[in-house]
Amino acid sequence: xxxxxxxxxxxxxxxxxxxxxxxxxxxxxxxxxxxxxxxxxxxxxxxxxxxxxxxxxxxxxxxxxxxxxxxxxxxxxxxxxxxxxxxxxxxxxxxxxxxxxxxxxxxxxxxxxxxxxxxxxxxxxxxxxxxxxxxxxxxxxxxxxxxxxxxxxxxxxxxxxxxxxxxxxxxxxxxxxxx
Amino acid sequence: xxxxxxxxxxxxxxxxxxxxxxxxxxxxxxxxxxxxxxxxxxxxxxxxxxxxxxxxxxxxxxxxxxxxxxxxxxxxxxxxxxxxxxxxxxxxxxxxxxxxxxxxxxxxxxxxxxxxxxxxxxxxxxxxxxxxxxxxxxxxxxxxxxxxxxxxxxxxxxxxx
Numbered sequence: 226x227x228x229x230x231x232x233x234x235x236x237x238x239x240x241x242x243x244x245x246x247x248x249x250x251x252x253x254x255x256x257x258x259x260x261x262x263x264x265x266x267x268x269x270x271x272x273x274x275x276x277x278x279x280x281x282x283x284x285x286x287x288x289x290x291x292x293x294x295x296x297x298x299x300x301x302x303x304x305x306x307x308x309x310x311x312x313x314x315x316x317x318x319x320x321x322x323x324x325x326x327x328x329x330x331x332x333x334x335x336x337x338x339x340x341x342x343x344x345x346x347x348x349x350x351x352x353x354x355x356x357x358x359x360x361x362x363x364x365x366x367x368x369x370x371x372x373x374x375x376x377x378x379x380x381x382x383x384x385x386x387x388x389x390x391x392x393x394x395x396x397x398x399x400x401x402x403x404x
Numbered sequence: 405x406x407x408x409x410x411x412x413x414x415x416x417x418x419x420x421x422x423x424x425x426x427x428x429x430x431x432x433x434x435x436x437x438x439x440x441x442x443x444x445x446x447x448x449x450x451x452x453x454x455x456x457x458x459x460x461x462x463x464x465x466x467x468x469x470x471x472x473x474x475x476x477x478x479x480x481x482x483x484x485x486x487x488x489x490x491x492x493x494x495x496x497x498x499x500x501x502x503x504x505x506x507x508x509x510x511x512x513x514x515x516x517x518x519x520x521x522x523x524x525x526x527x528x529x530x531x532x533x534x535x536x537x538x539x540x541x542x543x544x545x546x547x548x549x550x551x552x553x554x555x556x557x558x559x560x561x562x563x564x565x
Contacts (some may be wrong), residue, residue, distance in 0.1 A: 249502050258507030259495045261442015261482035265508060268441040 275304050280350040282342040289340055292350055305353045309339035312351075411475040415440070416484030424471045430464075431455040433471035434481060442482040442511045446540070453539030456512035457481050463519045482511035491518050493559060497552040505543035513539050517553045525561055529554060 238244060257263055294306035318333035337348045408423035415438060422437055431448075434440045434457070446452035448467050455466040458480040485491050491514055497503070504510045513536065520527055520535040527535070532553045533546070541549065 249500075252499075252502070255499050255502075255504060255507070256495070258504060259498055259510050259514065260486035261440070261511045263442075263507055265441075265444070267445065268435075 275353050275355055277351050277353045279337075279348040280352065282338065282345060282347045282349050284342060285345045287342050289338065289342065289349060294350065297352060300354075302355045303352065304355060305351075307337065307351045307353065309335050309337040309349070312337045313339060409472050411472055413474045413476065414478045416480060416487070422471075426470065426472050428471045430457070430459075430466035430469040430471050430474055430479070433474075434466060434479070437471075440481050440483050442486075444508055444511060446508070451538075451540070452509070453512040453516060454509050456515040456539065458485070458515065458519075463515050482514060485515070485518065494518060494521070494552070494556045497556045497559070498549070501548045501552040501555070503545060503548040503552040504541075505545055509539060509541045509543075513541065513549055517549075517556075520553070521557055521560065524557075525564075526557055527553075532557075 254263075289309075292308050294308065297303060297306045313335055316336050318335045319331075320333050321331035323329050337351060342349065406425065409426055410421070410423050412419070412421050414420070415434070420438065422433070424433060424437070431443055431445050434443045435445065443457055443466055444454040445467055446454035450465045450468040453465070456463050457466045458464070459466075459469065459474060459477050461478075486495070494514060494517060498510070498514070504513075516536050516539050517532075520532065524531060529550055532550050536546075536549065536553070
């Protein structure tokens with residue numbers, strides 16, 4: 226704290242109390258968006274652009290026992306099939322921290338799951354291909370085998386345990402559409 | 405499935421001839437072949453409504469329709485009904501009410517709202533919500549969207565009265 230007398234620039238119109246609150250602020254970009262003439266990321270096309278599709282876990286907690294991407298990698302149009310360990314060589318895991326709570330941090334989170342998945346929808350592999358059709362699926366192209374782990378039973382959530390039991394041993398095939 | 409099929413259709417008043425694979429859906433055809441990227445692809449399985457377009461006057465999910473199914477059809481997209489001025493009043497009501505944030509759902513919203521207003525000149529808020537219930541807005545701006553559709557209905561009723 227300083228004992229100097231407060232020196233302030235005169236307030237601009239926008240700095241006045243309630244200048245924005247409750248007011249509709251003009252948005253000049255709305256017309257373009259309403260006419261379908263915006264430019265969203267999915268509208269961008271770049272030279273030699275490739276498309277990626279993530280293969281995601283249908284289970285909330287499971288061990289990845291094997292990933293066989295050999296067929297997928299041979300499919301026409303497929304540039305790469307990337308798994309967690311392969312990506313970990315170039316990307317360090319993300320660790321969430323809070324600047325106002327020193328010492329609190331999340332467990333390391335890999336960009337693509339390594340050995341086990343911890344949530345439904347977690348990426349297990351990424352298929353990169355020259356066309357979006359080639360990176361999503363129609364022809365069988367690979368196998369992922371997982372063992373769903375039995376979660377520790379939270380009180381009053383018997384269904385979770387039952388659900389996990391039914392999904393205990395799981396295998397699913399991932400798909401790659403031929404271009 | 406890998407042989408292209410010749411189709412001929414009218415898109416936004418323009419004749420279009422194209423050779424498309426039978427598996428190509430209408431949304432991808434509009435976006436990738438015709439570069440009409442106002443038709444958005446959200447969920448790609450008919451849930452979100454972002455890809456809503458008009459085919460022979462009816463609104464459809466263009467992600468659930470194959471391009472080959474539109475052979476000899478008339479297709480209208482957000483670009484077309486914007487340029488024709490058909491929804492100019494609806495768009496200005498959306499602007500006035502700030503009924504969009506990111507705008508990704510808006511082309512589909514406008515398509516569905518215009519469809520309702522053509523069928524029912526004075527819908528109540530419940531009917532508006534019901535008709536727009538297949539269009540998701542993840543910025544959660546439904547209140548303002550319903551307001552904008554309601555005020556457009558009132559204004560149009562006033563004009564014809």
